[in-house]
Amino acid sequence: MTRQTKSKRYLHSVKAFAVIGVLLSVIGVMAFALDNGKEKTVESESSLPAFKKDSITSVKAFKQVYTVLISPRCMNCHPSGNIPLQGDDSHLHEMSPQRGTDGKGVYAMKCSNCHQPTNTPGLHTPPGNPNWHLPPADMKMVFQGRTPSQLAKQLIDPKQNGHKDMKKLIEHADDGLVLAGWNPGEGRTLPPMSHAEFKKAWITWLTTGAYAPKGK
Numbered sequence: 001m002t003r004q005t006k007s008k009r010y011l012h013s014v015k016a017f018a019v020i021g022v023l024l025s026v027i028g029v030m031a032f033a034l035d036n037g038k039e040k041t042v043e044s045e046s047s048l049p050a051f052k053k054d055s056i057t058s059v060k061a062f063k064q065v066y067t068v069l070i071s072p073r074c075m076n077c078h079p080s081g082n083i084p085l086q087g088d089d090s091h092l093h094e095m096s097p098q099r100g101t102d103g104k105g106v107y108a109m110k111c112s113n114c115h116q117p118t119n120t121p122g123l124h125t126p127p128g129n130p131n132w133h134l135p136p137a138d139m140k141m142v143f144q145g146r147t148p149s150q151l152a153k154q155l156i157d158p159k160q161n162g163h164k165d166m167k168k169l170i171e172h173a174d175d176g177l178v179l180a181g182w183n184p185g186e187g188r189t190l191p192p193m194s195h196a197e198f199k200k201a202w203i204t205w206l207t208t209g210a211y212a213p214k215g216k
Protein backbone atom coordinates (compact mmCIF):
# COMPACT_ATOMS: atom_id res chain seq x y z
CA MET A 1 0.00 0.00 0.00
CA THR A 2 1.32 3.42 -0.82
CA ARG A 3 1.48 6.19 1.70
CA GLN A 4 -1.16 8.10 -0.20
CA THR A 5 -3.84 5.36 -0.09
CA LYS A 6 -3.19 4.85 3.62
CA SER A 7 -3.81 8.49 4.40
CA LYS A 8 -6.84 8.48 2.09
CA ARG A 9 -8.30 5.55 4.05
CA TYR A 10 -7.55 7.37 7.27
CA LEU A 11 -9.35 10.44 6.00
CA HIS A 12 -12.25 8.25 4.96
CA SER A 13 -12.75 6.79 8.42
CA VAL A 14 -12.47 10.20 10.03
CA LYS A 15 -15.26 11.40 7.74
CA ALA A 16 -17.36 8.34 8.57
CA PHE A 17 -17.01 9.01 12.29
CA ALA A 18 -17.90 12.64 11.81
CA VAL A 19 -21.06 11.66 9.90
CA ILE A 20 -22.07 9.19 12.62
CA GLY A 21 -21.43 11.84 15.24
CA VAL A 22 -23.66 14.36 13.49
CA LEU A 23 -26.40 11.74 13.04
CA LEU A 24 -26.29 10.81 16.70
CA SER A 25 -26.64 14.38 17.85
CA VAL A 26 -29.52 14.96 15.44
CA ILE A 27 -31.27 11.92 16.91
CA GLY A 28 -30.50 13.21 20.39
CA VAL A 29 -32.03 16.62 19.69
CA MET A 30 -35.10 14.99 18.14
CA ALA A 31 -35.60 12.72 21.13
CA PHE A 32 -35.28 15.69 23.48
CA ALA A 33 -37.81 17.70 21.43
CA LEU A 34 -40.21 14.75 21.41
CA ASP A 35 -39.88 14.30 25.14
CA ASN A 36 -40.56 17.98 25.75
CA GLY A 37 -43.56 17.86 23.47
CA LYS A 38 -44.97 14.88 25.34
CA GLU A 39 -44.70 16.62 28.69
CA LYS A 40 -46.50 19.68 27.36
CA THR A 41 -49.39 17.69 25.87
CA VAL A 42 -49.96 15.75 29.09
CA GLU A 43 -50.10 18.98 31.09
CA SER A 44 -52.43 20.83 28.77
CA GLU A 45 -54.71 17.85 28.09
CA SER A 46 -55.56 16.80 31.62
CA SER A 47 -53.62 19.24 33.83
CA LEU A 48 -52.96 16.20 35.99
CA PRO A 49 -49.40 14.92 36.05
CA ALA A 50 -48.98 11.17 36.37
CA PHE A 51 -50.65 9.81 39.52
CA LYS A 52 -48.74 7.23 41.50
CA LYS A 53 -49.45 6.54 45.15
CA ASP A 54 -46.38 6.68 47.38
CA SER A 55 -47.02 7.56 51.02
CA ILE A 56 -43.35 8.10 51.94
CA THR A 57 -42.66 10.57 49.12
CA SER A 58 -46.05 12.22 49.72
CA VAL A 59 -45.59 12.82 53.45
CA LYS A 60 -42.02 14.04 52.90
CA ALA A 61 -43.26 16.58 50.33
CA PHE A 62 -46.08 17.73 52.63
CA LYS A 63 -43.63 18.43 55.45
CA GLN A 64 -41.96 20.96 53.12
CA VAL A 65 -45.31 22.39 52.04
CA TYR A 66 -46.32 22.81 55.69
CA THR A 67 -43.29 25.00 56.52
CA VAL A 68 -44.48 27.42 53.81
CA LEU A 69 -48.18 27.35 54.81
CA ILE A 70 -47.44 28.30 58.41
CA SER A 71 -44.84 30.92 57.47
CA PRO A 72 -46.06 34.46 58.23
CA ARG A 73 -46.49 35.38 54.53
CA CYS A 74 -49.20 32.75 54.22
CA MET A 75 -50.53 32.25 57.75
CA ASN A 76 -51.18 35.99 58.28
CA CYS A 77 -54.10 35.66 55.83
CA HIS A 78 -55.17 32.26 57.14
CA PRO A 79 -55.80 33.16 60.83
CA SER A 80 -57.88 31.14 63.29
CA GLY A 81 -59.90 34.23 64.24
CA ASN A 82 -61.61 36.89 62.15
CA ILE A 83 -58.81 39.47 62.24
CA PRO A 84 -55.81 39.09 59.88
CA LEU A 85 -52.30 38.87 61.31
CA GLN A 86 -49.30 41.11 60.63
CA GLY A 87 -45.55 40.98 60.70
CA ASP A 88 -43.02 38.17 60.96
CA ASP A 89 -44.32 37.56 64.53
CA SER A 90 -47.92 37.24 63.25
CA HIS A 91 -49.46 39.67 65.75
CA LEU A 92 -53.11 40.70 65.36
CA HIS A 93 -53.59 43.31 62.60
CA GLU A 94 -53.54 46.85 64.03
CA MET A 95 -56.91 48.61 64.06
CA SER A 96 -58.53 45.15 63.89
CA PRO A 97 -60.04 45.02 60.40
CA GLN A 98 -62.68 42.24 60.42
CA ARG A 99 -63.05 39.36 57.98
CA GLY A 100 -66.68 40.12 57.09
CA THR A 101 -68.87 37.68 55.14
CA ASP A 102 -66.80 37.82 51.95
CA GLY A 103 -63.37 38.21 53.62
CA LYS A 104 -63.00 41.75 52.23
CA GLY A 105 -63.60 43.66 55.45
CA VAL A 106 -66.60 45.55 56.80
CA TYR A 107 -67.96 49.12 56.52
CA ALA A 108 -65.14 51.68 56.40
CA MET A 109 -62.48 49.01 57.09
CA LYS A 110 -62.41 47.34 53.69
CA CYS A 111 -59.05 45.71 52.95
CA SER A 112 -58.80 47.50 49.61
CA ASN A 113 -59.01 50.92 51.31
CA CYS A 114 -55.44 50.45 52.45
CA HIS A 115 -54.16 47.48 50.41
CA GLN A 116 -53.60 48.86 46.89
CA PRO A 117 -53.23 46.74 43.71
CA THR A 118 -49.43 46.81 44.17
CA ASN A 119 -47.12 47.05 47.17
CA THR A 120 -46.89 50.52 48.70
CA PRO A 121 -43.20 51.54 48.87
CA GLY A 122 -41.59 51.87 52.31
CA LEU A 123 -41.42 50.00 55.60
CA HIS A 124 -44.64 49.07 57.47
CA THR A 125 -46.80 50.01 54.51
CA PRO A 126 -49.61 47.74 53.28
CA PRO A 127 -48.60 44.97 50.88
CA GLY A 128 -50.64 45.22 47.67
CA ASN A 129 -52.63 42.92 45.40
CA PRO A 130 -55.82 43.62 43.40
CA ASN A 131 -57.49 40.69 45.20
CA TRP A 132 -56.18 41.22 48.75
CA HIS A 133 -58.64 39.67 51.24
CA LEU A 134 -59.19 36.83 53.72
CA PRO A 135 -61.06 33.60 52.90
CA PRO A 136 -64.82 34.12 53.42
CA ALA A 137 -66.67 33.55 56.72
CA ASP A 138 -68.31 30.29 55.55
CA MET A 139 -64.97 28.83 54.35
CA LYS A 140 -62.25 30.18 56.63
CA MET A 141 -59.40 27.90 55.47
CA VAL A 142 -57.57 28.28 58.80
CA PHE A 143 -53.84 27.44 58.82
CA GLN A 144 -52.97 29.02 62.19
CA GLY A 145 -52.69 26.40 64.96
CA ARG A 146 -53.28 23.42 62.66
CA THR A 147 -50.93 20.42 63.03
CA PRO A 148 -49.41 18.98 59.81
CA SER A 149 -51.87 16.09 59.98
CA GLN A 150 -54.92 18.33 60.48
CA LEU A 151 -53.89 20.75 57.76
CA ALA A 152 -53.16 18.05 55.19
CA LYS A 153 -56.65 16.56 55.68
CA GLN A 154 -58.32 19.96 55.61
CA LEU A 155 -56.61 21.07 52.38
CA ILE A 156 -58.01 18.20 50.33
CA ASP A 157 -61.50 18.27 51.87
CA PRO A 158 -63.77 19.98 49.29
CA LYS A 159 -66.10 21.07 52.11
CA GLN A 160 -63.25 23.06 53.68
CA ASN A 161 -61.04 24.05 50.75
CA GLY A 162 -63.48 26.05 48.65
CA HIS A 163 -64.76 22.99 46.72
CA LYS A 164 -61.43 22.43 45.00
CA ASP A 165 -60.74 19.20 43.17
CA MET A 166 -57.24 17.90 42.42
CA LYS A 167 -56.91 20.06 39.29
CA LYS A 168 -57.94 23.25 41.11
CA LEU A 169 -55.66 22.45 44.03
CA ILE A 170 -52.69 22.02 41.70
CA GLU A 171 -53.54 25.26 39.91
CA HIS A 172 -53.74 27.11 43.22
CA ALA A 173 -49.92 26.93 43.48
CA ASP A 174 -49.90 29.79 40.95
CA ASP A 175 -52.75 31.78 42.53
CA GLY A 176 -52.13 35.53 42.71
CA LEU A 177 -52.28 35.66 46.52
CA VAL A 178 -49.95 32.67 46.81
CA LEU A 179 -47.47 34.39 44.50
CA ALA A 180 -47.83 37.54 46.62
CA GLY A 181 -46.06 35.65 49.39
CA TRP A 182 -42.85 35.87 47.33
CA ASN A 183 -43.31 39.61 46.69
CA PRO A 184 -44.12 40.70 50.23
CA GLY A 185 -42.98 44.33 50.18
CA GLU A 186 -40.06 45.88 52.03
CA GLY A 187 -38.87 44.53 55.37
CA ARG A 188 -40.75 41.21 55.33
CA THR A 189 -39.06 37.81 55.20
CA LEU A 190 -39.75 35.41 52.35
CA PRO A 191 -41.29 31.95 52.82
CA PRO A 192 -38.67 29.30 53.70
CA MET A 193 -38.13 28.08 50.11
CA SER A 194 -38.48 29.45 46.56
CA HIS A 195 -41.85 29.45 44.83
CA ALA A 196 -40.55 26.84 42.34
CA GLU A 197 -39.53 24.52 45.21
CA PHE A 198 -42.88 25.08 46.93
CA LYS A 199 -44.81 24.33 43.75
CA LYS A 200 -42.79 21.17 43.17
CA ALA A 201 -43.41 19.92 46.72
CA TRP A 202 -47.12 20.85 46.52
CA ILE A 203 -47.64 18.95 43.26
CA THR A 204 -45.56 16.00 44.48
CA TRP A 205 -47.64 15.80 47.66
CA LEU A 206 -50.93 15.86 45.73
CA THR A 207 -49.97 13.52 42.87
CA THR A 208 -48.45 10.85 45.12
CA GLY A 209 -51.72 10.46 47.04
CA ALA A 210 -51.98 13.59 49.28
CA TYR A 211 -51.15 11.56 52.39
CA ALA A 212 -51.40 13.27 55.79
CA PRO A 213 -48.47 12.84 58.19
CA LYS A 214 -49.19 10.54 61.17
CA GLY A 215 -50.21 12.07 64.49
CA LYS A 216 -52.97 14.41 65.66
Ligand code: HEC
Binding pocket: 068, 069, 073, 074, 075, 077, 078, 103, 131, 132, 133, 134, 135, 136, 141, 154, 155, 156, 160, 161, 162, 164, 169, 172, 177, 178, 179, 180, 181, 182, 191
Ligand atom coordinates in the same frame (compact mmCIF):
# COMPACT_ATOMS: atom_id res chain seq x y z
C1 HEC B 1 -54.06 38.37 51.14
C2 HEC B 1 -54.37 37.18 51.85
C3 HEC B 1 -53.74 35.87 51.44
C4 HEC B 1 -52.42 35.55 51.43
C5 HEC B 1 -51.24 36.48 51.67
C6 HEC B 1 -52.34 34.14 51.18
N1 HEC B 1 -53.59 33.61 51.01
FE1 HEC B 1 -54.06 31.67 50.62
N2 HEC B 1 -56.02 32.19 50.39
C7 HEC B 1 -56.53 33.46 50.55
C8 HEC B 1 -57.91 33.45 50.15
C9 HEC B 1 -58.84 34.66 50.13
C10 HEC B 1 -58.21 32.14 49.76
C11 HEC B 1 -59.53 31.64 49.23
C12 HEC B 1 -59.62 31.91 47.76
C13 HEC B 1 -59.78 30.70 46.95
O1 HEC B 1 -60.12 29.65 47.48
O2 HEC B 1 -59.55 30.78 45.73
C14 HEC B 1 -56.99 31.37 49.93
C15 HEC B 1 -56.90 30.02 49.67
C16 HEC B 1 -55.73 29.29 49.78
C17 HEC B 1 -55.63 27.88 49.54
C18 HEC B 1 -56.74 26.97 49.15
C19 HEC B 1 -57.35 26.45 50.37
C20 HEC B 1 -57.29 25.00 50.53
O3 HEC B 1 -57.73 24.55 51.62
O4 HEC B 1 -56.81 24.28 49.66
C21 HEC B 1 -54.33 27.53 49.72
C22 HEC B 1 -53.71 26.16 49.58
C23 HEC B 1 -53.61 28.74 50.04
N3 HEC B 1 -54.49 29.79 50.09
C24 HEC B 1 -52.26 28.78 50.24
C25 HEC B 1 -51.55 29.96 50.48
C26 HEC B 1 -50.11 30.04 50.52
C27 HEC B 1 -49.16 28.88 50.31
C28 HEC B 1 -49.79 31.34 50.77
C29 HEC B 1 -48.43 31.95 50.95
C30 HEC B 1 -47.41 31.70 49.97
C31 HEC B 1 -51.06 32.07 50.87
N4 HEC B 1 -52.09 31.19 50.69
C32 HEC B 1 -51.15 33.44 51.10
C33 HEC B 1 -55.86 34.55 51.02
C34 HEC B 1 -54.48 34.65 51.15
Ligand code: HEC
Binding pocket: 072, 073, 076, 077, 084, 085, 086, 087, 088, 093, 095, 097, 098, 099, 103, 104, 105, 106, 108, 109, 110, 111, 112, 113, 114, 115, 123, 124, 125, 126, 127, 132, 133, 134, 184, 188
Ligand atom coordinates in the same frame (compact mmCIF):
# COMPACT_ATOMS: atom_id res chain seq x y z
C1 HEC C 1 -56.53 51.04 57.78
C2 HEC C 1 -55.67 50.41 56.78
C3 HEC C 1 -55.77 48.91 56.62
C4 HEC C 1 -56.90 48.15 56.44
C5 HEC C 1 -58.35 48.59 56.35
C6 HEC C 1 -56.44 46.79 56.27
N1 HEC C 1 -55.07 46.74 56.38
FE1 HEC C 1 -53.91 45.08 56.30
N2 HEC C 1 -52.24 46.19 56.63
C7 HEC C 1 -52.22 47.56 56.75
C8 HEC C 1 -50.84 48.00 56.96
C9 HEC C 1 -50.37 49.44 57.16
C10 HEC C 1 -50.04 46.83 56.97
C11 HEC C 1 -48.52 46.74 57.19
C12 HEC C 1 -48.23 46.71 58.65
C13 HEC C 1 -46.77 46.49 58.96
O1 HEC C 1 -46.03 45.95 58.13
O2 HEC C 1 -46.36 46.84 60.07
C14 HEC C 1 -50.97 45.73 56.76
C15 HEC C 1 -50.58 44.40 56.73
C16 HEC C 1 -51.42 43.34 56.52
C17 HEC C 1 -51.03 41.95 56.51
C18 HEC C 1 -49.64 41.42 56.79
C19 HEC C 1 -48.97 40.97 55.53
C20 HEC C 1 -47.76 40.12 55.81
O3 HEC C 1 -47.22 39.56 54.84
O4 HEC C 1 -47.35 39.97 56.94
C21 HEC C 1 -52.14 41.22 56.24
C22 HEC C 1 -52.23 39.71 56.15
C23 HEC C 1 -53.23 42.14 56.08
N3 HEC C 1 -52.78 43.42 56.26
C24 HEC C 1 -54.51 41.75 55.77
C25 HEC C 1 -55.58 42.62 55.72
C26 HEC C 1 -56.92 42.19 55.39
C27 HEC C 1 -57.31 40.81 55.00
C28 HEC C 1 -57.71 43.31 55.50
C29 HEC C 1 -59.21 43.37 55.33
C30 HEC C 1 -60.00 42.43 56.11
C31 HEC C 1 -56.84 44.42 55.87
N4 HEC C 1 -55.57 43.97 55.98
C32 HEC C 1 -57.28 45.72 56.07
C33 HEC C 1 -53.30 48.42 56.69
C34 HEC C 1 -54.62 48.02 56.58
